[in-house]
Amino acid sequence: MxxxxxxxxxxxxxxxxxxxxxxxxxxxxxxxxxxxxxxxxxxxxxxxxxxxxxxxxxxxxxxxxxxxxxxxxxxxxxxxxxxxxxxxxxxxxxxxxxxxxxxxxxxxxxxxxxxxxxxASFGLGMAVAGDAQVKTLADLKGKRLAYIRGDDALNKAAEAYLAFGGLTWDDVEKLIFPGYNSAFNGIISGRADAAITTTITPAAQRLAASPRGVTWPELPLSDSAGWKRMGDVAPYFQPHRVTSGAGIDAKRGYQSASYxxxxxxxxxxxxxxxxxxxxxxxxxxxxxxxxxxxxxxxxxxxxxxxxxxxxxxxxxxxxxxxxxxxxxxxxxxxxxxxxRQQLLSETWDTYVISASQDEEVFRQGWLATRAQALTNADMPVVF
CATH class of the missing domain: 3.40.190.10 (Periplasmic binding protein-like II)
Structure with missing residues (x-):
């Protein structure tokens, strides 16, 4: 060392x-x-x-x-x-x-x-209160979905799950919570209906044990259009059969998406x-x-x-x-x-030479420059 x-x-x-x-x-x-x-x-x-x-x-x-x-x-x-x-x-x-x-x-x-x-046997999923009458991801329309302040990864995952169901954030009531646990406290207390989580997290276990209970809408392998929509938003997701977690039957499992x-x-x-x-x-x-x-x-x-x-x-x-x-x-x-990585690296090296010193202007300018470079190379932009 x-x-x-x-x-x-x-x-x-x-x-x-x-x-x-x-x-x-x-x-x-x-x-x-x-x-x-x-x-x-x-x-x-x-x-x-x-x-x-x-x-x-x-x-x-x-x-x-x-x-x-x-x-x-x-x-x-x-x-x-x-x-x-x-x-x-x-x-x-x-x-x-x-x-x-x-x-x-x-x-x-x-x-x-x-x-x-x-x-592993657990996975990511959309945890929905059991009394919210949500059987498919499309049923989330009009429901109250948790948005975690500062957690880009979870919020992007929620966007991807919504996309599978043919929805966007505009189709749900987006409730902003300061943290992960507070979001599940909100579901348990009846202020929200759903949030993205891993199936084995203590928060999901608490929801499952609450009077509202928990359900996990499945992502059928046969829904090729749904999988394409999800992949367009977050290509790192892949089909995953989950067999462990809150309220999940280990023998039957359920079909979800994870990474x-x-x-x-x-x-x-x-x-x-x-x-x-x-x-x-x-x-x-x-x-x-x-x-x-x-x-x-x-x-x-x-x-x-x-x-x-x-x-x-x-x-x-x-x-x-x-x-x-x-x-x-x-x-x-x-x-x-x-x-793709080489293209992004070269684009970055060129961009930073004359980029704004203002952090937010810098970020927005980079994302726009990045998107243009990927588009010119006929590569998916994703973000």
């Missing part, structure tokens, strides 16, 4: 775990890997600790895990090079695109590369040998950690979406080729994603 990283860890006091190596580090893996992850006590943090122990056992690599309570705290050390990897949320995609919280002067599109992702959590990412310049050693260890020793933390089974090879919205690291692609699961169609998709 360099002196800058040492000062960083000492100054922040966020260093919470160092797994002591029991064997000499291999030639393929570094002596240490530094991560950011969700806060202690979360499933995302527990998963990285479990994976770290397996990597340590096989390569001797020490793991240092820094908990970050929000997207910026998790991704800033990755941007600055103070950590090697981030067990992030969907903000990794926003960072790749240079949008939302990453549209400001200090950010812009990031060279994000996926190592692996987890799709991976966590999303294990690095920058494109992460050492090839490091990325290769990590994915090889994770795939070939899956049984060693799949039951070690909630959701860890979601890293199974069968759960990996090889044609998602963020490109894989080159070393991951090479490993998948070696085990004969990488196809030419996947490579074509990968090439297009890398081309």
């Amino acid at each position: 360099n002196n800058q990283s040492q000062r960083y860890f000492a100054a922040t006091g966020l260093l919470i775990a160092t797994l002591t190596a029991s064997t000499l580090a291999s030639a393929e893996m570094p002596d240490a890997l530094n991560w950011t992850a969700y806060g202690t006590g979360t499933s995302g943090h527990a998963q990285i600790m479990a994976i770290g122990q397996v990597v340590q056992k096989h390569s001797g690599t020490q793991f240092r895990v820094i908990p970050g309570e929000n997207d910026i705290l998790r991704m800033t050390p990755l941007k600055s090079g103070r950590v090697d990897l981030c067990a992030c949320g969907i903000a990794s995609y926003y960072g790749s695109e240079g949008v939302m919280m990453f549209a400001g002067r200090n950010w812009g599109p990031q060279p994000i590369r996926v190592i692996s992702t987890s799709m 991976p959590y966590p999303i294990m990412v690095a920058n494109a310049d992460l050492e090839y040998e490091t990325a290769y050693g990590l994915i090889k260890t994770m795939v070939e020793n899956f049984d060693s950690y799949k039951d070690a933390a909630p959701g860890a089974a979601g890293y199974a090879l069968k759960n990996q979406n090889m044609m998602w919205v963020v490109p894989f690291h080159d070393a991951v692609v090479a490993y998948y080729r070696e085990i004969n699961i990488w196809t030419e169609a996947m490579q074509a998709h990968q090439n297009q994603l890398v081309k």
